[in-house]
Amino acid sequence: MIQIEVAYALAHKQKIVQLQVEQGTNARDAVLRSGLDQEFADLDLAESPLGIFGKSIARPHEHIVAEGERIEIYRPLLADPKEVRRQRAERAAQAKAAQSES
Numbered sequence: 001m002i003q004i005e006v007a008y009a010l011a012h013k014q015k016i017v018q019l020q021v022e023q024g025t026n027a028r029d030a031v032l033r034s035g036l037d038q039e040f041a042d043l044d045l046a047e048s049p050l051g052i053f054g055k056s057i058a059r060p061h062e063h064i065v066a067e068g069e070r071i072e073i074y075r076p077l078l079a080d081p082k083e084v085r086r087q088r089a090e091r092a093a094q095a096k097a098a099q100s101e102s
Contacts, residue, residue: 005070006034008043015039016070027052027060027071036073049074 002023007016017034025033027050037043050060051072057063065071 002065002067004030004065004068006031006036006073007070008036008040008073010040010075013040021065025065027057027063027065029061030065031060031071031073043073045073049076 001020002025003018003020005016005018008014015036017036019030019033021030021033028046031045031048031050034045037045050057050063051074052063052069054072056074
């Protein structure tokens, strides 16, 4: 058996669960065993993107967890970062144009 952690966070609530799993357990199975979906009603453990210490796991069902790893369950993005940057740049350009007209 190995010791791992599974973490999930919302803006107002965070939870880290310590688990003991058998060696050879993959990241997806470990997350499913965490029971965090009981505490966070909208959480889909079978489909949520996962990572280890801030680095995304491309194939969680193939990643074998190691002693001491913290598996993080990621929330879907609310906005596309590229779109947010584009909008910010557009607002800055508009503000600059308005300032130069004054």
